[in-house]
Amino acid sequence: MHSSRTALTNEAEVEALLQQMTLAEKIGQMTQVEKNSIQPEDAANYFIGSVLSGGGGNPQNNTPENWAQMVRSFQEAAQTTRLRIPLIYGSDAVHGHNNVRGAVIFPHNVALGATRDADLVQRVANITARELQATGVHWNFAPAVSVPQDIRWGRTYEGFSENTELVITLGTAYVCGLQDHDPRTLASVKHFVGDGGTRWGTTRSYSWMYGNWQAPGDGYKIDQGDNQDDEATLRATHLAPYRAAIEAGALNIMVSFSSWQGTKMHAQRYLLTDVLKGELGFNGFLISDWMAISQIDEDYYTSVVTAINAGLDMVMVPFDYKAFISTLTRAVEQGDVSMTRIDDAVQRILRAKFWLGMFDYPFGRDDLLPEVGSAAHREVAREAVRKSAVLLKNEGVLPLAKDTRLLVAGSGADNLGKQCGGWSIDWQGAQGEITQGTTILEGIRQTIGGAQVSYNENGVFADDERAAVGVVVVGEAPYAEGLGDNGTLTLPAEDIAVIERMRQRVKKLVVILLSGRPLLIANPLALSDAFVAAWLPGTEGQGVADVLFGDTPFVGRLSFSFPRSIEQVPLPALKQHPDGAMFPFGYGLS
Ligand code: GLC
Numbered sequence: 001m002h003s004s005r006t007a008l009t010n011e012a013e014v015e016a017l018l019q020q021m022t023l024a025e026k027i028g029q030m031t032q033v034e035k036n037s038i039q040p041e042d043a044a045n046y047f048i049g050s051v052l053s054g055g056g057g058n059p060q061n062n063t064p065e066n067w068a069q070m071v072r073s074f075q076e077a078a079q080t081t082r083l084r085i086p087l088i089y090g091s092d093a094v095h096g097h098n099n100v101r102g103a104v105i106f107p108h109n110v111a112l113g114a115t116r117d118a119d120l121v122q123r124v125a126n127i128t129a130r131e132l133q134a135t136g137v138h139w140n141f142a143p144a145v146s147v148p149q150d151i152r153w154g155r156t157y158e159g160f161s162e163n164t165e166l167v168i169t170l171g172t173a174y175v176c177g178l179q180d181h182d183p184r185t186l187a188s189v190k191h192f193v194g195d196g197g198t199r200w201g202t203t204r205s206y207s208w209m210y211g212n213w214q215a216p217g218d219g220y221k222i223d224q225g226d227n228q229d230d231e232a233t234l235r236a237t238h239l240a241p242y243r244a245a246i247e248a249g250a251l252n253i254m255v256s257f258s259s260w261q262g263t264k265m266h267a268q269r270y271l272l273t274d275v276l277k278g279e280l281g282f283n284g285f286l287i288s289d290w291m292a293i294s295q296i297d298e299d300y301y302t303s304v305v306t307a308i309n310a311g312l313d314m315v316m317v318p319f320d321y322k323a324f325i326s327t328l329t330r331a332v333e334q335g336d337v338s339m340t341r342i343d344d345a346v347q348r349i350l351r352a353k354f355w356l357g358m359f360d361y362p363f364g365r366d367d368l369l370p371e372v373g374s375a376a377h378r379e380v381a382r383e384a385v386r387k388s389a390v391l392l393k394n395e396g397v398l399p400l401a402k403d404t405r406l407l408v409a410g411s412g413a414d415n416l417g418k419q420c421g422g423w424s425i426d427w428q429g430a431q432g433e434i435t436q437g438t439t440i441l442e443g444i445r446q447t448i449g450g451a452q453v454s455y456n457e458n459g460v461f462a463d464d465e466r467a468a469v470g471v472v473v474v475g476e477a478p479y480a481e482g483l484g485d486n487g488t489l490t491l492p493a494e495d496i497a498v499i500e501r502m503r504q505r506v507k508k509l510v511v512i513l514l515s516g517r518p519l520l521i522a523n524p525l526a527l528s529d530a531f532v533a534a535w536l537p538g539t540e541g542q543g544v545a546d547v548l549f550g551d552t553p554f555v556g557r558l559s560f561s562f563p564r565s566i567e568q569v570p571l572p573a574l575k576q577h578p579d580g581a582m583f584p585f586g587y588g589l590s
Helices: 011-020 023-029 040-045 064-078 109-115 118-134 164-179 231-247 269-279 300-310 321-333 339-355 366-371 375-388 416-420 440-448 493-503 522-527 542-548 571-576
Strands: 031-034 050-053 088-091 189-192 252-255 285-287 390-394 406-409 453-455 469-475 508-514 530-533
Touching: 011 339, 023 031, 023 321, 023 339, 031 321, 040 064, 064 088, 064 118, 064 366, 109 118, 109 164, 109 375, 118 164, 118 366, 118 375, 164 231, 189 231, 189 269, 269 300, 285 339, 300 321, 300 339, 375 542, 406 440, 406 493, 440 453, 440 469, 440 542, 469 493, 493 508, 493 522, 508 522, 530 542
Parallel strands: 031 050, 050 088, 189 252, 252 285, 406 453, 406 469, 469 508, 508 530
Antiparallel strands: 390 530
16 A cells, blocks of 8 residues: 655756755745745745645635636746746645635544544545645645644644554555655655644743733643653654654655754754654655744744754745745855755755656646535545544434434534634634535435424524434534643533533434544533534535434544543543543444
């Protein structure tokens, strides 16, 4: 299933091209700029190597065609430069080409982990590649091979599992899905290394960057924090997926905002150069995270020199590219960064662009535009939704008969944005009809017809509205990154209220949970007769109806343990706890 280490057949061309390049052209290749920070002609003037869309970096009118035009404008500019080195565009397509309205949005990785299905993950990645390249994007900032050990982390759902072996299986499948099929698309394996093992309360503030801004609530209490594992644990739990991804042919790795034993990963020369490039033989290039090098030191010159000498090859600036270019140029002129280091970085970048075939064909695949959001693509997403739903409790309720009269309620029943979670159209996602898709309620109605279904979000019905069965869909509001850090992990009070209200009204109550991670569910679980963990299923909510009515069986198995209480968080605490998990890794009824 996995290609051997990527066959690099362009070394001669890389070397020949490098010899022709000026210092300005070399440093331009090492510079990645956010698309709102630069005009295409300046991308040419400064020989910029890459442009990205951050989360929600969409054209004014967010359509696949306008995305393709936006990306093409940068590529056309790059074609006017002296050496015509193609510019590579990057975007976070972490669950489908999720920024683009109309693209199919797949379940997040937390759900794919519950499928245990590596072949499905490869197909998901290939479809994502097809929708990306329809818009001219050759580089996906995915897969995350984080191994989240603390479900209070707002990025838990970007991880496949708490279990390293499962992350390896599905992470390498995703890399192969992007890279070993048509259209060949560059994976970015992230975030190196140990991003999922940071300790609660260790995230630092960087006053020279963010002033005295404080995130609301528990925001950024663990994201970008300090991983204090010893080296053996770091290697066994968090490094292993990178070793596997390199063997599977990865040519790009994104460095983590987090720290290891108090040192920022972007300054970790031992791990970035000695271990990753030396011991593991990584021959691709390292990209920084968003303005992450500036967290190294208040002095920007020090940050740039430290990061490049630690092993960073391309820097996600993303705004003031002129400052980055002039600072790195000065560092080379002053001898603080060697030309050897610059040449190594540029070789690695050019190697990936040659491997992608971009020197022969730098543009997007307009022929794939009709496939964006197609029924065939949505069918695969629906399959992923079916296979990821985990049945945690079922006392004689599921599957529902198709002649059942149903009362449906809950904040997540008819809410596409809540189904999708973060990284959906906008960075943080949003509630409501954010794009085209099928809500769980619409899926239920398509399965059994609208006449048998009464819906009220708050579970308030006329007194004579009776039904034997109620379905309540509840869960987390969308979030991304540190803004999703959460130290309590309980359901919102209004969700509990709807469950209690429905409990009074129906004989059998089915609760469906939409969440990016396990939550503390003892109370809603006790109130339910059946309980389904549906994670963040994306646009194809029909897949939830498929398993509710038995069109397909429940096959999902937990990829993260459900703790009984907060005392069993993080995972090491659970493993030491005498009572064991409420639902352990691997649990799932069928
Ligand atoms: C974000 C994330 C990273 C993403 C990058 C570009 O802050 O940490 O996962 O790829 O910036 O959006």
